[in-house]
Amino acid sequence: MASGHPRCAPAVVLSAAAVASVIPSAAADRDEVDAARIDWASGRVTAGGTGIADRHAPSPAVALGTSRRGADDAARRRIAAKLRALPLVAGGTLAELLTERSLKAQIDAALEAAITVAADPETDGSWHVTLAVPIEAIRVALGGARALPAAGDRGPPIVVVDGVAAKPAVGWTVGGVAAATLWVKDVPAWARDAPRVKATSAKAGAIAIEPAAGTAATLYVLVARS
Numbered sequence: 313m314a315s316g317h318p319r320c321a322p323a324v325v326l327s328a329a330a331v332a333s334v335i336p337s338a339a340a341d342r343d344e345v346d347a348a349r350i351d352w353a354s355g356r357v358t359a360g361g362t363g364i365a366d367r368h369a370p371s372p373a374v375a376l377g378t379s380r381r382g383a384d385d386a387a388r389r390r391i392a393a394k395l396r397a398l399p400l401v402a403g404g405t406l407a408e409l410l411t412e413r414s415l416k417a418q419i420d421a422a423l424e425a426a427i428t429v430a431a432d433p434e435t436d437g438s439w440h441v442t443l444a445v446p447i448e449a450i451r452v453a454l455g456g457a458r459a460l461p462a463a464g465d466r467g468p469p470i471v472v473v474d475g476v477a478a479k480p481a482v483g484w485t486v487g488g489v490a491a492a493t494l495w496v497k498d499v500p501a502w503a504r505d506a507p508r509v510k511a512t513s514a515k516a517g518a519i520a521i522e523p524a525a526g527t528a529a530t531l532y533v534l535v536a537r538s
Contacts, residue, residue, distance in 0.1 A: 346387070348394035352480040352495035356444040357394050358429060361387030365437030375437025383431075383439040388423050391445050395419065398450060401483035401517040406450065418453035422446075448492045451482050455490055458528045467527035470506035472499055476534040478514035486532045487521040493532045503533045511537075 346360030363382030369375035396407035410416045426443040433439055473486060480495040487509075509521045511534075519534070526532060 346390060348390040350394060350398065350447075352447070353497075353500075354444075355447050355492070355494045356427075357391050357398070357447065358442060358444040359387045359390035359394065360440065360442045361385065361390065363439040363441075365434070369437060372435060372437030376433055376439065379437055380431070380433075380439045380441070383441040384426075384443065387441055387443040388426060391426065391443060392419075392423055395423075395445065395450065398447070399479070399481040400454075401481040406482070409454070415453060419450065422449040422453060425449075447482060451490075451492070454483065458490070461527075465527060465529040467530050468507050468525060469529070470503050470531050470533060471526040472503055472506050472508045472533045472535060473511050473519065473521055474508060474535050475537045476511045476514060476519060477537045478511075478519060478534075483517060484514075484519055485517060486519045486534070487524050487526060488518070489526055489528055489530065489532075491526065491528050491530050491532055493534055495534050495536065497536055499533065499535060506533070 342360075342362060346362065348357060348359035350357050361383040363379035363384070363386065365372060365375035365379050369378075396405060396410065398406040400406065400409075406419075410419065422445050426445050429442040429444050431439065431441045471486075476495075478484065484493060485491075486493065507525050509523060509525050511519055512522050513520045
């Protein structure tokens with residue numbers, strides 16, 4: 313006869329190895345979130361960083377000061393490592409040029425001036441940040457700052473280039489112009505009213521366009537050939 317009392321299910325005990333196999337470690341998850349990434353569509357290299365709160369600080373508010381610096385430094389280290397892998401249109405990667413002291417100093421300055429994309433304080437006094445370095449800053453470091461034309465900048469601020477058959481790299485010229493570029497699959501909403509031209513070739517570091525459009529102050533939005 314049934315007792316009327318619900319039966320208790322036997323306890324299930326998992327080994328540490330079993331737990332580890334079904335619950336990813338927080339550290340591994342954080343490393344994945346914070347990993348540096350090259351985003352050609354936004355024109356920047358981003359990474360996250362976490363600054364751990366000083367447990368000896370008198371309060372979480374006090375700990376926020378030192379932990380923010382730690383978070384920024386961690387993100388910059390990840391970005392610095394990723395920048396070395398940036399491909400150059402002339403061949404190779406940025407890492408091969410960093411033996412030149414003056415260039416390395418400019419890259420270091422770009423890292424120091426990294427943009428804060430997000431910064432989230434935690435209740436325990438720690439910080440999590442996302443920083444970004446514009447790829448354009450690297451192009452300028454390699455090619456030098458442009459001189460402003462005597463007549464000023466009169467060209468379109470944005471030009472969309474359709475049908476680009478080239479791979480993203482630092483240093484491409486577009487229509488003979490050395491300017492900022494973004495590499496996208498689809499034209500972003502903010503560029504849909506910009507002048508549009510066609511890419512006719514991409515070789516020897518130069519993307520030819522028809523008709524000619526833009527100046528060194530133009531942002532070229534390069535749309536990959538479908």
